Amino acid sequence: MDRNQLIKWLKAPAKMGHKYSLHVIYFCTGCGIIEIPPVITSRWDAERFGVIPVATPRQANLFLITGYVSVKTLKAIIRTYEQMMEPKFTVGFGSCPINGGMYWDSYNTIKHLDKYIPVDGWIAGCMPRPEAIFIAVTHLWTLIDKGMANGYKKYRENYKYYRANQKQLYGKIEWPPLFPMEDKGKPGPS
Amino acid sequence: MNIIEIILLPLIAFVIGIFFLGLSRKIMARIHWRYGPPIAQPIIDIIKLFNQRSISHGSIFNLGIILSLAGSIVVVLFLPLGRICPLSSSGGLLVVLYVMLLGPLGIALSGGEAANPNTSIGISRKLVLSLGYEVPMLLIFLAVMTYYKTVSIIEIVTTQQSMGWSFASLPLLLSGIAYLLILPAILGIRPFDIVGAPQEISSGPMVEYGGKFLALATIQHAFSLFIGIALFVNLFLGGAGDAFTLLERLLNPVGLGCIVSFLTGLTFFLKMLVVFVICLFINAAYPRLRIEQAIKYLWKWPTLFAFAGLVIVLIIRR
Numbered sequence: 054m055d056r057n058q059l060i061k062w063l064k065a066p067a068k069m070g071h072k073y074s075l076h077v078i079y080f081c082t083g084c085g086i087i088e089i090p091p092v093i094t095s096r097w098d099a100e101r102f103g104v105i106p107v108a109t110p111r112q113a114n115l116f117l118i119t120g121y122v123s124v125k126t127l128k129a130i131i132r133t134y135e136q137m138m139e140p141k142f143t144v145g146f147g148s149c150p151i152n153g154g155m156y157w158d159s160y161n162t163i164k165h166l167d168k169y170i171p172v173d174g175w176i177a178g179c180m181p182r183p184e185a186i187f188i189a190v191t192h193l194w195t196l197i198d199k200g201m202a203n204g205y206k207k208y209r210e211n212y213k214y215y216r217a218n219q220k221q222l223y224g225k226i227e228w229p230p231l232f233p234m235e236d237k238g239k240p241g242p243s
Numbered sequence: 244m245n246i247i248e249i250i251l252l253p254l255i256a257f258v259i260g261i262f263f264l265g266l267s268r269k270i271m272a273r274i275h276w277r278y279g280p281p282i283a284q285p286i287i288d289i290i291k292l293f294n295q296r297s298i299s300h301g302s303i304f305n306l307g308i309i310l311s312l313a314g315s316i317v318v319v320l321f322l323p324l325g326r327i328c329p330l331s332s333s334g335g336l337l338v339v340l341y342v343m344l345l346g347p348l349g350i351a352l353s354g355g356e357a358a359n360p361n362t363s364i365g366i367s368r369k370l371v372l373s374l375g376y377e378v379p380m381l382l383i384f385l386a387v388m389t390y391y392k393t394v395s396i397i398e399i400v401t402t403q404q405s406m407g408w409s410f411a412s413l414p415l416l417l418s419g420i421a422y423l424l425i426l427p428a429i430l431g432i433r434p435f436d437i438v439g440a441p442q443e444i445s446s447g448p449m450v451e452y453g454g455k456f457l458a459l460a461t462i463q464h465a466f467s468l469f470i471g472i473a474l475f476v477n478l479f480l481g482g483a484g485d486a487f488t489l490l491e492r493l494l495n496p497v498g499l500g501c502i503v504s505f506l507t508g509l510t511f512f513l514k515m516l517v518v519f520v521i522c523l524f525i526n527a528a529y530p531r532l533r534i535e536q537a538i539k540y541l542w543k544w545p546t547l548f549a550f551a552g553l554v555i556v557l558i559i560r561r
Contacts, residue, residue: 056281056287066290066294067290067291067294069287069290070287070288070290070291070292070294071291071294073287073291074284074287074288074290074291074292076288094275094277095275095276095277098272098277098278098279100268100272100277100279100280101272101277101278101279101280101281103280103281103284103287103288105280107441107446108441108442108445108446108450109445109446109449109450109451111298111450111451111452111453111457112446112449112452112453112457114291114295137453138295138296138297138298138453138454139295139296140295140296
């Protein structure tokens with residue numbers, strides 16, 4: 054933990070700020086949300102890492118999607134993600150957002166979350182333990198340090214790809230596009 | 244010299260307010276048996292928020308938050324902090340009373356532009372709550388002004404230095420208790436955190452603030468913490484005190500008078516700290532009230548105490 058190194062703060066205050074002040078919006082899509090209360094309360098105190106839950110997407114910069122994502126909740130997820138302030142980071146929690154998990158053949162859940170919004174990191178497992186969130190946060194720190202947590206940039210650049218995937222699911226999308234639709238193709242691996 | 248003080252006083256208020264924000268998070272964490280964030284966490288948050296992109300909802304949205312911050316800074320300038328009192332000789336309690344309204348008003352203007360339903364609920368709650376605590380507050384200020392026969396805060400502080408704290412003097416004891424009872428409502432902490440209740444109305448007026456706007460709102464919150472407690476310390480706990488007259492007589496010929504000013508500032512800070520920690524314990528112990536319960540409480544006991552205090556002062560000073 055290099056939170057107390059003054060030289061790093063003077064060199065890159067923005068990067069250090071993004072690292073050590075992660076305001077999280079927990080999206081309770083499924084069973085994974087049951088792992089969050091121990092994380093933010095006294096058993097595993099997440100606030101010592103600067104990770105606190107906030108109530109609105111405008112104040113948040115980390116988006117934690119816990120559990121399976123049904124087609125209906127994906128709409129809310131996309132709208133929440135688009136309302137967050139840049140730079141913003143997304144973490145998928147549990148197997149279900151990664152590849153469908155135990156809902157791999159369900160007609161009603163989406164199988165790959167990163168086709169619809171960019172995801173900076175995954176926590177695999179069904180369910181992952183609460184400690185896994187801390188591993189994810191520390192890993193996200195290294196990613197931010199190296200400038201690799203650039204999902205929000207990908208969303209901006211490859212917006213046409215994501216929008217097309219969303220359109221394929223819903224047919225028609227009620228809200229206007231967030232960014233100009235330039236064709237940059239598929240986003241590369243993170 | 245005056246200009247240096249005008250620049251210095253808001254800076255000190257900012258540092259103290261931010262320290263209180265960090266301390267409140269740490270102490271609340273320790274009461275919950277958690278380790279808690281580092282005490283500089285609000286500063287880290289503000290650095291991050293200033294480096295985020297932010298979305299504006301219109302010109303009033305931008306100007307309202309600046310109005311609120313500027314109003315808070317002006318109130319700070321009118322409060323004497325030990326030897327540092329740049330504008331307090333010209334204003335007094337009446338000006339403080341008027342300009343204190345600018346803080347919530349700016350937030351209300353700014354949040355209203357965003358047209359979020361949660362914001363409207365939060366603003367209406369804030370205005371109703373300030374209606375609740377300003378009735379006893381006016382009675383308290385009236386009692387203090389009648390007792391000392393002045394509106395100037397500096398004179399009130401100097402009189403207290405010769406006569407003892409007004410909180411310890413019998414005629415103003417009831418008013419002091421009334422101010423302590425409404426202090427959580429002024430600071431907006433539990434049981435009166437109905438304005439920005441995150442679980443009910445998604446942090447109320449702050450719901451559309453992100454990035455720089457949230458940073459400015461946090462700074463304004465820090466200033467409002469400072470104002471609420473500094474007023475109490477000045478009016479009832481004897482301001483910065485005068486315990487250092489002997490030391491001053493010794494040090495002034497040597498040219499070390501600034502040490503005395505520092506020490507008076509330190510006593511002021513310690514008094515504020517004690518009051519704030521008491522408020523934090525109240526914050527930790529009580530759940531959130533509903534708005535009508537809060538109004539019922541505020542117009543009952545604090546108003547009763549303040550009114551009784553005013554009557555006692557009027558009888559004594561007739």
